[in-house]
Amino acid sequence: MKILTVVGARPQFIKAAAVSNIIRKEHEEILVHTGQHYDENMSKVFFEELQIPKPDYNLGVGSGGHGKQTGKMLIELEEIYEKEKPDLILVYGDTNSTLAGALCGSKLLIPVAHVEAGLRSFNMNMPEEQNRILTDHISKLLFVPTVTAINNLKNEGISEGVHNVGDVMYDAVLHFKSLAVSKTSIIEKLNLKEGSYILTTIHRAENTNDINRLKNIIEALNESGKKIVLPLHPRTRKYMENYSLKFNNNINVIEPVGYLEMISLEMHSEKIVTDSGGVQKEAFFIKKPCVTMRDETEWVETVQNGWNVVVGTDKNKILDSILNFVPNQQQQNIFGDGHAAEKILDIINDDILNIK
Template sequence: MKIVTIVGARPQFVKAAVLSRAINEYNKKMGDGVVEEVIVHTGQHFDENMSDVFFDQMDIPRPQYNLMINNLSHGAMTGMMLTKIEEVLQKECPDWVLVYGDTNSTLAGALAAKKMHIKVAHVEAGLRSFNMRMPEEINRVLTDRISDLLLCPTETAVSNLKEEGYDKLNNTIVQCGDVMYDAAIYYSKQATKPHGINENEQFVLSTIHRQENTDDGSKLASIFEALSEIAAKRKIILPLHPRTIKKIEQFNITPAKDIQIIEPVGYFEMIWLLSHCSCVVTDSGGLQKEAFFFKKPCITVREETEWVELIQHNVNFLTGSNKDQITRVFGELGDKNIDFDVNLYGEGNTGQIIVEELLAFQR
């Protein structure tokens, strides 16, 4: 069986590492060459700290193809990816195309495969924010609709698909757990302190990159006003995407001196930051879950989240970009009785389950 794996953005590299390791373990057990994986890097995230470092740290195979498509509008990027991925698929003739999450790379990979009648497996299927203004929501909904194997991380994701009628369509829905939980367990012992961080100082970990926040000057200013108030009480470590830095400069926002802005970090550095922080303030989808994995409360500066089970279990708190809401929730965290001892994302064997599902699939 040959699989073409499409990656392009930071979280997808981490997820791909889980599956690559599971494939290697399966091949060792059954004999080399049973499952062949060809990795295609679209180049969607092109910064050295946000791409190459992950392949190095995760010890996964270098991609056989690097399409180097980036810094374009959504339409131009997706269209160019579609063209280039189609060329790869014509050459490789895989049994499966494996896509992750909700990026332009995800949609382009799924669409190219489907038009060539190649089976598509979507990891993190069924997630919904129910906000069709988010490019990610459009990508995930369209990818789900053309996927053959819908690999859902949670009960909520399965329920979303069934409510949309997917159980009556020609596909297979599987609740397999979350690959990011596998990664957190496997790599936690390799956590590495980022350069320039004082490990004896308490801090809040924050990331801000979501387009709905960074492209709106008033929202971005409100978030940084809230961060400034929080930083007056507890230092904030803020790994910042280059694009967000440009937006801060564009909107003339001056971060408080107690907000320590650092360059984007690798996965092992992020694990260290999660392990040592007191809480997380983010608009990232993945970091909400990772905060839960490391038993840290999370304030999500968005109006909605795909990970509703975190809200339901009172470990994650939605505030939007409203400064008063963000600071109020932060001030109340110490009084909350937060219970992290609940199984939401599987047993840490999601990679193995996905490999078995790909091999067992019949249509």
């Protein structure tokens, strides 16, 4: 069987690392990198350290408006699909790369499998929410990470082809956590001690592109007085310069880091403050309290379990949570058993091979 996988952003590289090696034991995989994340620290390094096979195609799409970016992907992908004639299109998550990969497959009548299906924030202002919903409704196989995701799909009339396999990012964390221990050089380089700092990430457009939201976040971090380590996303840096916003001395701003260094920073932190969906889950997997600077989260289970608090961009709520939030219960096993990739392969074999 020939499976064509489309990736384009950091979380998708991590998920592909967990799944591609499993797929390639039995099938041919064509890997397409759209180039949605084109910064070397946010792209190339992930492929190298996670030992993801070199992409067969790199579209080099880069940044741009949603329509322009998605449209360029569709044009390029259509040519590749027609040339390669895959039996299945595999997409991950909720980016423009996800939607373009799925939509192109659907138009050409090639079955689409969506890993991390069924997530909902119920905020249609988010491009990611639009991408999730559209991709789910045109996919043949929907691999969901949680029971909540199954219920979300049922509420939209989707029940066929839905499989709860667990979370492939949990697979990745379990697999790479031991390798991340060897990346303690970043801890030594930054002169960090176990549990002595807050790890923070800010990248979501709804926060960076709005001066009031970004200002509230930065003021809360500055006023906390806590030692904060912040790998700064290029977009966040750009908007901070545009808005003339600055960090206080308690904020240690560093360049974006690779996956293993990020896991190492997470493992040694006291707490994690983020607006990233993937980092919320990683915090949960390694049992770190998480403060989410968004108005909602698609990972509601982490909140229900008491290990994540959603504070929006209210300065006082962010500040209070940085200083005072602690988990209020023991974690439950809600993201599977760490073998999602194997389950995905088994289902693909049963479903796609049986119709060929």
